Amino acid sequence: MEGLIMAAQIILSLSILVGVHEMGHLLAAKWFGMRVEQFSIGFPPKIWGFKYGETEYNLSLIPLGGFVKISGMIDESMDKEQMAQPPKEYEFRSKPAWQRLIVMLGGIIVNVITGILIFVCLTYFYGDLVISKDQVNANGGIIAMDLGQELGLQTGDQIIKINGKDYEDFADVMDNEFFFGDGAYYTVLRDGEQVNISIPPDFIEKLNDKEAAGNFILPKIPVTVSEMNENTLAERLGLQEDDIFISLGGQEVVKHEDVRNIISSYKEDTIATEVRRNGEVLNLQAAVQQDTLLGIMVGYPEGFFKSVDYSFGESIGMGTEQAFSVVFLQIKAFGKMFSGELNPMKSLSGPIGIAKAYGGEWQWQRFWNLTGLLSMVLAFMNLLPIPALDGGHVMFLSYEIISGRKPSDKFLENAQKVGMVFLLALMVFIIGNDILKIFI
Incomplete structure (x- = not known):
């Protein structure tokens, strides 16, 4: 039953995010008078669909993405017959480069807006449940479990500084941004003396390991x-x-x-x-x-946790900051993978890993939090300059706008093929890696 709940959550989340992403392309294309032949959530075979105007809207079986087919565009359909015909005024290729660029950025922009809206709403409706550093330290500090002890922490340590700076909310001790930082360290008070505990560059991998979940540190909370x-x-x-x-x-x-x-x-x-x-x-x-x-x-003792509510104006700022922090963490993670500090096999997760993050119990706050995170991650990934992704089209269109020269259709077709092979290979690697993690 837990597996079905995990699967249902990731399918619903991806369907929402893919739907709004492709809708961003569709609306931009129609705004500039381009003909959109097909809109699909999921990849074929088709489960259900209908036609409205010139566009066929489909819900398809494989929930790992989606697409819009815009007339006169070199995409994954590889419709060479259409591209061999003279350009028509409603086709993608006949429009100015700046319009085509906006169409390709449409999905990314909508995913960013969606991510921000989700985090703003979560902040406004749920607020924060805060436990202060002073509360934790006054009650005896932390409980160091296996992973915490491996790092050098001990039960009873009082974490007084993070990277040499004071902090207020104990949640900052577990902030992913802290673990991705270079030279990160805790300063703890132990038996009246201050001790620095360094965080190894690959420690985030251990935290993400399935065996390490909940096995790091906890605040001592009066029972x-x-x-x-x-x-x-x-x-x-x-x-x-x-x-x-x-x-x-x-x-x-x-x-x-x-x-x-x-x-x-x-x-x-x-x-x-x-x-x-x-x-x-x-x-x-x-x-x-x-x-x-x-x-x-x-x-818990009354008042140990403090519930903090935010106005809608405060939620806009905090939600936007939280949304973009996801992107900055992705950039840092990729940098550490390319530098060799992080192992891609341990750091990358595919559909199975993401489904596990949703958990076997349906909790709406967690569902929307992860959906907002995924929306920002999808926006970032789609902006990467890889042919077959939106970022690849953006790269070539930017070149066309700057240089005034359009790459040939043959070049774009070959680039699309290379990009598709690369993405398929990456997908096989990520899904295979997910399966491998189950058994090791």
């Missing part, structure tokens, strides 16, 4: 009793709502799942717990009596 049932072990212990756990069954409680794990594996007849109540430390004890559950819900 509190939020709800309690009657006639349970919790009641016999004398627990009360808002009690903060210090230990349970002789083991320190540092995160929420510790309570469940300790109780589920406990074998003794009596159990003791140490809690903090109104600033006072209490030691409580009770008989287990074959109880399998403690009988409480655990939560």
